[in-house]
Amino acid sequence: MPPNAKPAVVDHNRAPDGSAPQPSYEVVFGEYFPYSVHPPQLPASVRDGRDGRRATVAIVGGGPTGLTLALDLANHGIASVVIEADATVCSGSRAGAFTRRTLEIMDQLGVGEEIAASGLGWNRGWTYYRDALVAESLIPDRPDQRFPATLSQLQNLIEERLVARAAAFEELVDIRWHSKVVGFESGAGGARLRIEHPHGPYDMEADWVVACDGGRSMIRQSMGLTMEGQRHAGRYAIIDVRIDTSDFPVGRRWWFDPPSNPGGTLIMFKKPGGMLRFDYQLRDDEPTEEAMQPERVLAKVRAHLAMLGVDKPWQPVWLSLYRASAMTLPSYRHGRVLFAGDAAHLVPIFGVRGMNSAVEDAHNLAWKLAWHIRGLAADALLDSYSLERVAAARENLRYASKGAEFMSPPSAPHRLMRNAVLALSARHPALTSLMSPRQHSANDYAGSPLNQATADEAAFDAGPRPGMALPDGPLQRLVDGAPVDGDLTQLLGPCFDLFHFAADRGPSPALAASVASLGAVAPIRLHTLATSGTPATAGIDAIDPGGRLHGLYGAVAGACYLVRPDGHLLARWKTVPSETELHSALAHALGRPAAAA
């Protein structure tokens, strides 16, 4: 065993389905990441065992879900207290692949480009059966996209960037490290939390609580809530090693029944910073404690690298055990308590739907909670968070579970059919869709109660339907009076965004007047996109060179797309809508009577 290896068996909280506690097998071999260690500071409002300042929103859990939510709320002017038990961001190897949608959301929080710049973009995958390549997959993509289809990056780095960004919102984001929630009670008016801290325990009250405290959520357990779903067959050892990766391809490689892991599977992908990650399936007949002994795991890595003919020095940095679960709470809202991320759902990692869906949870919730708190939206808008994200989770679980079953067939017939797919795929590419990890794309809120199908909806032959996330594309926009190349999603803000596709017809003063008037209902901005002229033309906000965006959105002159603050479409029109039509759409979404609005 390497000299620094520290076998650690920790955490005996109940599993998400309420079953007996499961040990973890995390081993840290050396420094995985240059963590910033945060001191146990508390604000002056905490004294004599009590926080004298009532929080508007208490976010339990300072991982990626909680941090995304805190920054997103800050964008809407809402303060939050983030309660994090640890002194650092997440430790070790966690989520490693991030979708374009996640990067777009991170961009709206001010950290997208720096996260992308130090990561590795990829859209390819290779599947091997035994020792033969049987399929090469490509995530459908467009070359004009600002962010890659998928980015290999460290979750630790993303969290660090979010924490650093929070410093710019000192008045709105209060992150309390070393703070563990040990008691919780909630009611119609809010919640009280009992927090353990090195400076002494204290009680805190909050109007709203969002549980972002992970798979073993204390909040969920204290409320007696249990997730529904299943735990998939198959245990996986996760190992990160440091090695010269300069000649490794960027992308995901999957082996089924390779010589290095007979009868099992192995995934390998390149991470930034000269690391490789291996996820390999343990044998069914192998006790976990034996299989996870570091020397046994490292032997497996050695065997796989030898199989690939890789003869380079390498050092292990991280080892842990993973079991796939596909579970969700049936509702993410319980009065003043909301659930997001792993506290709400557990998704198998195959298919990249874990942290990515958690970020989408936070982005969906932030504007709704903020606008309700600000008095702009009725309470029912928060119910739509649960409706939309539970539906999204169920879709994610369906696809990710198919991936998990392909990786670890739960029965002999499953294995028979899976092996038949692998055996035939090289000669019959149509079968490769059955093995696809079903890479994550933005969820479609097709059944959302917020969606509005206008009378024009059926006339569109392209473009996102209500409920879908906006597809990105290049345009030229004005920045400080000068035209700059940019992208559509860069125009989105913490408000409704109305995109007017003006083609070559110029701006619409009537529409501009309508939007100005609707500012009394809700924050809303107008963006007029033209296909000719310059962004300096009065009333034109961006130029769509060659009309590519117009084509992508099925837009003729006058078409308008009304977009929610989370980047999903609310409604669209083929011609410039009237103020009444816009007013009605907003009022419906915000749960406010049109007349009063």
Place this chain on the structure above:
Amino acid sequence: MNAQELDDVYTQLCHGLTAAGEAETPNVLARLVLLLLLQVPLAEAASKAVADALAGAGSAT
């Protein structure tokens, strides 16, 4: 295909499975199912065939 053609293909299958051996037969049949599924133009027809086959599972008829 007509009756004679069906009989010819059926016979080819039986002989082929015999040559493959009992242990390998399930693997061959699994591959055959997948290849035939690719030939069925409508998902409904494929799904019905799966349901019909499963209806016979566990019974002698």
